[in-house]
Amino acid sequence: MRVLGIYETVLYASDTALAAGFYSDALGLPLLEEADELSAVLGLDDGGVLLIFNPELSSAPGRRVPSHGAEGAGHVAFSIEEGALDAFAEELGSRGIEIEREIKWKPGARSLYFRDPAGNSVELVEGELWR
Amino acid sequence: MRVLGIYETVLYASDTALAAGFYSDALGLPLLEEADELSAVLGLDDGGVLLIFNPELSSAPGRRVPSHGAEGAGHVAFSIEEGALDAFAEELGSRGIEIEREIKWKPGARSLYFRDPAGNSVELVEGELWR
Numbered sequence: 001m002r003v004l005g006i007y008e009t010v011l012y013a014s015d016t017a018l019a020a021g022f023y024s025d026a027l028g029l030p031l032l033e034e035a036d037e038l039s040a041v042l043g044l045d046d047g048g049v050l051l052i053f054n055p056e057l058s059s060a061p062g063r064r065v066p067s068h069g070a071e072g073a074g075h076v077a078f079s080i081e082e083g084a085l086d087a088f089a090e091e092l093g094s095r096g097i098e099i100e101r102e103i104k105w106k107p108g109a110r111s112l113y114f115r116d117p118a119g120n121s122v123e124l125v126e127g128e129l130w131r
Numbered sequence: 132m133r134v135l136g137i138y139e140t141v142l143y144a145s146d147t148a149l150a151a152g153f154y155s156d157a158l159g160l161p162l163l164e165e166a167d168e169l170s171a172v173l174g175l176d177d178g179g180v181l182l183i184f185n186p187e188l189s190s191a192p193g194r195r196v197p198s199h200g201a202e203g204a205g206h207v208a209f210s211i212e213e214g215a216l217d218a219f220a221e222e223l224g225s226r227g228i229e230i231e232r233e234i235k236w237k238p239g240a241r242s243l244y245f246r247d248p249a250g251n252s253v254e255l256v257e258g259e260l261w262r
Contacts, residue, residue: 001218002159004175005176006177006181008206009137047210048136066231068206070203075139075189076139078134078137079138103195103196121196
């Protein structure tokens with residue numbers, strides 16, 4: 001009786017299509033379900049999904065699933081291939097996406113931070129930070 | 132240059148210790164960093180982490196990392212071992228945790244929903260929902 005991992009991670013954006021396009025274009029995540037007013041679904045290679053919800057609609061009562069919806073900047077971190085952080089930084093720069101911060105945590109572990117169109121804090125991580 | 136998966140998933144709770152204790156006790160997630168006023172860190176078997184932040188503190192400017200913090204119910208879904216959903220339902224019930232909903236999506240794919248102490252919507256998923 002074991003939890004295997006996190007299957008769905010959620011971020012909120014009032015413009016779901018704009019946010020989903022950002023993750024699809026800038027990070028190459030495939031859209032598993034195109035954005036509608038309520039939500040969009042992006043896939044990760046490890047089997048997980050990133051869900052984007054419009055909090056005004058997802059927090060409404062009476063949906064088939066329990067309601068949820070938050071206001072304010074959320075945060076997500078993606079793990080990337082070893083050695084790919086500089087290439088990502090260049091790619092983000094070429095798309096006009098500002099790198100808000102870069103942190104070297106320890107040898108072999110670095111993070112880049114930027115914002116999605118809804119203001120959520122997005123991090124790309126190379127290496128292991130927590131273990 | 133590839134994104135491998137989601138490394139950090141964030142939920143917000145004003146009482147980080149209470150929320151972290153819930154995920155540790157009810158779902159068996161190990162605490163990688165004990166709760167302080169700002170945050171707590173729980174580990175998943177697949178290498179990912181669940182971060183719990185007090186949004187009042189994590190949204191403050193001037194931190195080493197970019198600020199973020201949301202108010203309102205968030206959502207997370209965990210994947211569990213095949214066949215373990217009923218055992219989890221029983222375990223949650225024995226802890227007095229109310230199952231808010233159960234959904235059978237299709238043969239072999241089911242979800243249980245409940246709330247963490249901060250009101251976030253937590254889902255346990257058996258099977259594949261999105262692919």
